[in-house]
Amino acid sequence: DTAVSQTPKYLVTQMGNDKSIKCEQNLGHDTMYWYKQDSKKFLKIMFSYNNKELIINETVPNRFSPKSPDKAHLNLHINSLELGDSAVYFCASSQKQGTMNTEAFFGQGTRLTVV
Amino acid sequence: QKEVEQNSGPLSVPEGAIASLNCTYSDRGSQSFFWYRQYSGKSPELIMSIYSNGDKEDGRFTAQLNKASQYVSLLIRDSQPSDSATYLCAVWKYSGGGADGLTFGKGTHLIIQP
Numbered sequence: 360d361t362a363v364s365q366t367p368k369y370l371v372t373q374m375g376n377d378k379s380i381k382c383e384q385n386l387g388h389d390t391m392y393w394y395k396q397d398s399k400k401f402l403k404i405m406f407s408y409n410n411k412e413l414i415i416n417e418t419v420p421n422r423f424s425p426k427s428p429d430k431a432h433l434n435l436h437i438n439s440l441e442l443g444d445s446a447v448y449f450c451a452s453s454q455k456q457g458t459m460n461t462e463a464f465f466g467q468g469t470r471l472t473v474v
Numbered sequence: 475q476k477e478v479e480q481n482s483g484p485l486s487v488p489e490g491a492i493a494s495l496n497c498t499y500s501d502r503g504s505q506s507f508f509w510y511r512q513y514s515g516k517s518p519e520l521i522m523s524i525y526s527n528g529d530k531e532d533g534r535f536t537a538q539l540n541k542a543s544q545y546v547s548l549l550i551r552d553s554q555p556s557d558s559a560t561y562l563c564a565v566w567k568y569s570g571g572g573a574d575g576l577t578f579g580k581g582t583h584l585i586i587q588p
Contacts, residue, residue, distance in 0.1 A: 392575050404575040414574050449517055460506055460566045463576055465517040
């Protein structure tokens with residue numbers, strides 16, 4: 360059983376299109392995340408979503424929007440795609456215990472290429 | 475000052491030797507620290523977690539934490555060619571204006587030479 364799964368694994372699309380990436384976790388975690396890994400391999404958080412509370416990294420353009428239908432899913436919608444959006448996007452999940460977070464587990468990544 | 479700093483490498487270590495990876499962090503309030511391994515084209519895979527000062531051992535891996543010095547390290551004993559990967563140091567970040575999640579260093583590229 361895959362703990363954190365995301366689809367698709369690869370996504371090639373034209374500039375200006377709107378696309379979505381889906382993420383599901385079966386770990387029973389209460390917090391999910393989206394990370395972006397750029398061409399220099401730097402992993403940076405985009406969003407965290409916990410118990411209907413969304414925290415957005417201030418550098419993320421508002422063309423990106425996460426949608427959570429339930430605790431096990433956090434999908435990423437991207438509008439008006441730009442060339443600079445090309446990257447690998449990782450979904451992750453973790454469990455909060457008091458004031459601390461346990462380990463985060465990552466999905467296999469979605470390589471987005473905008474042409 | 476960058477929040478989590480690592481030497482990008484590459485760090486080249488002979489097979490069978492000890493590989494030593496280092497990381498410093500800027501937020502003194504950080505409570506949870508992690509090492510992830512990432513092979514090229516794959517997702518980050520958790521190797522070790524450490525929450526209190528001192529050493530934590532798991533098989534060939536030992537994580538060391540010194541909160542006073544804001545320093546985390548990972549030792550890999552009896553290094554194998556399969557250990558060749560990028561090792562990411564990560565710290566939980568809690569901030570009012572930003573996303574509550576892991577802050578990563580840029581990673582150290584480790585090469586184990588047969």
